[in-house]
Amino acid sequence: MIPSTIKTWQMTVPGTLTKTEIPVPQLQPGEALVEVKGCGVCHTDLSYFYMGVRTEQPPPLSLGHEISGVVVAGDAKLVGKEVIIPAVLPCNKCELCKTGRGNRCLAQKMPGNSMGIYGGFSSHIPVPSADLCIVGNRGSVPLEYLSVIADAVTTPYQAARRARLQAGDRVIVIGAAGGVGSFMTQVAKGMGAAAVIGIDINDEKLEFMKGYGADFTINPRGKTAKEVKEAFKAFCKEQGLPSNYGWKIFEVTGTKPGQELALSLLSFTGTLVVVGYGTDETSYMLSKLMAFDAELIGTWGCPPEFYPQVLEMCLDGRIKLGPFVETRPMSQIEQVFDEAHHGKLKRRVILTPDF
Ligand SMILES: [Zn+2]
Ligand SMILES: [Zn+2]
Structure with missing residues (x-):
């Protein structure tokens, strides 16, 4: 279902998070709206929030770049599909992209960092659809667990x-x-x-x-x-x-x-x-x-074309996600950031939207 607004946790200034609502943008051709099911908390988010590392898009912005979810609008072929959003989205047009180095494309978009793209600590996120990794049969592995593939595993x-x-x-x-x-x-x-x-x-x-x-x-x-x-x-x-x-x-x-x-x-x-x-x-x-x-x-990121291979390793048991992750409601984001910052977390936390 297409929501009336996107609910999101924004970093208003480094060190401060605020829950807010933003309008759903008009989707452009080649874009999809993904309903977020899980977004992993990464050390990079903490470095933006606590350590003065600058985001390309100045605050306020929503952080979060390890995202899995379900496509709710956009390309009809994708609507209803479960997907992982790559943490690094290449432009697919430049020389680096055309020569297999798209993971280091200089025009790449990173959710929760780059200009013109949202972050995953949100109810929904509009993203370019070309490089979404479609999940398919995931057996008993929860979709939210697969979010960490977007950075921590790829x-x-x-x-x-x-x-x-x-x-x-x-x-x-x-x-x-x-x-x-x-x-x-x-x-x-x-x-x-x-x-x-x-x-x-x-x-x-x-x-x-x-x-x-x-x-x-x-x-x-x-x-x-x-x-x-x-x-x-x-x-x-x-x-x-x-x-x-x-x-x-x-x-x-x-x-x-x-x-x-x-x-x-x-x-x-x-x-x-x-x-x-x-x-x-x-x-x-x-x-x-x-x-x-x-x-x-x-090494930097991972080209989206290899996500399906990593997903396969996570689904066939060569890589186990369950013992290394835990889910927490997104409303606990401030507490989770604080615990992560102080090294108190035993597992990678995946925040699940509960707006
Ligand atoms: Zn990361
Ligand atoms: Zn490129």
Whole structure:
């Protein structure tokens, strides 16, 4: 049903949320109106809200970019379909888009950030319809759970693609128990990695990851890089794996200690993919890359064309969402932001509209 207004939680200024109603815009050709069923709370939302990172569209605006829902208006072929809205919507016209790099299209639209697009902490959201990921038969997986595919799961998938991850590969995930890192761990295992080492400073969560893709874990807290490396080498020796070549490392923390550790573990023919974001500077003797014949790769978002593959992994059980998410009514958004900001959440929270 097409609503009379869109109800939404807007960030009026950073640090303040207000519930408000806005008119439903006239849909343009190629647009759809999606009734939001779930919107995941991401660290990026918190960085806009608490840490002074600027949104492209100045406030007031609605945040939220991990969205699943049902199309209620627009293209007749889509109405009634359950969909995931990609967190990065490429323009599909520019050279980057035409050469397979649409995830980093410079004219891309990000819900809850870019000019001219709404955010998902809302009852409804109008979006370009070309790149919507249609859900189809989702078995017993709730539609709201699938919202986190939009960023938390597809970003690791694209990171794995960037590393040309294939069955039999050896992987290290730094930040393996975090919101995105836990999915990075599952994605790597789900794509057939032969060994996945999870590194994180949260013992409890790290232990949990042993049931979800981590073959071996290391907590680097209180250890020097050398000691972490010793633990890594001991595992390799025990498993009969080489420790000095061919590892694909995913750095998901974006922190200086995480990046330094990643660089110290990088070795011959290795690959380091930078998945996490932070503003610290890390220094490294770049010539080592030359001597190692190694690669250092950045990654951003995920092209919408790969969403169906990630969805399939989430529906066939290679990636488990249930143990990593929890739903809360959207009316608790202020409390959830506060809890997330203070590191009190054990799982990724998906807000479900209750206006
Ligand atoms: Zn995000
Ligand atoms: Zn483009």
